[in-house]
Amino acid sequence: xxxxxxxxxxxxxxxxxxxxxxxxxxxxxxxxxxxxxxxxxxxxxxxxxxxxxxxxxxxxxxxxxxxxxxxxxxxxxxxxxxxxxxxxxxxxxxxxxxxxxxxxxxxxxxxxxxxxxxxxxxxx
Numbered sequence: 001x002x003x004x005x006x007x008x009x010x011x012x013x014x015x016x017x018x019x020x021x022x023x024x025x026x027x028x029x030x031x032x033x034x035x036x037x038x039x040x041x042x043x044x045x046x047x048x049x050x051x052x053x054x055x056x057x058x059x060x061x062x063x064x065x066x067x068x069x070x071x072x073x074x075x076x077x078x079x080x081x082x083x084x085x086x087x088x089x090x091x092x093x094x095x096x097x098x099x100x101x102x103x104x105x106x107x108x109x110x111x112x113x114x115x116x117x118x119x120x121x122x123x124x
Contacts, residue, residue, distance in 0.1 A: 002026035002104055002113050004097045009118030012087055016122070020082040022097030022115060027104055030055070030075045034101030034110070038071060038082045040120075042093035050095070051082060064090075087122045095120050 008020040020038065029036055035054045041047040051071035052060045059071050070083040080097065097115040104111070 002099070002102065002111075004099060004113055004115035006095065006097045006115045006118040009095060009120045011121045011123065013123050014087060014089055016087050017083070017085045018087065018120060020084065020095055020097075020118060020120075022080045022082075024078050024099070027099065027102055027113075029073060029078055029080060029099070032103050032105065033099045035099075036071075036073065036080045037098045037100060038080075039096045039098055040091075040093045041096070041117075042090070045093075047096070052100075053080065084120070087120075089122045089124045092120060092122050094118070 003025045004022055006022050008018060012018055035052050037052040038050045039047050040050045050062050050065055051069055053071045053073055068086045073080045094117040096117045099113040101110045102113055
């Protein structure tokens with residue numbers, strides 16, 4: 001029922017930009033989720049939280065991306081974005097969209113949902 005789909009990944013040179021999108025089906029982000037987040041996992045490393053936007057619109061970022069990444073949402077399109085500027089090779093990895101504290105319509109409780117991920121590769 002609930003599906004998250006990421007897009008926008010690709011290959012970019014250091015210093016370039018990418019914009020990731022996460023579109024949802026089965027839920028409405030602004031109503032059903034406490035927060036939406038972007039995680040990333042570099043090769044051989046643990047998955048880490050890169051950016052979060054709460055239901056109220058507050059944003060948080062891991063220190064390594066502050067000033068370069070911006071998480072935002074478009075409620076009309078039921079989409080969250082991650083604008084990534086000044087990309088560095090260490091930003092390379094698979095980026096995952098996550099819905100946190102999601103209560104699907106017609107259900108009770110809180111659930112987390114993950115997208116399949118989109119590959120971001122930053123060349124030096």
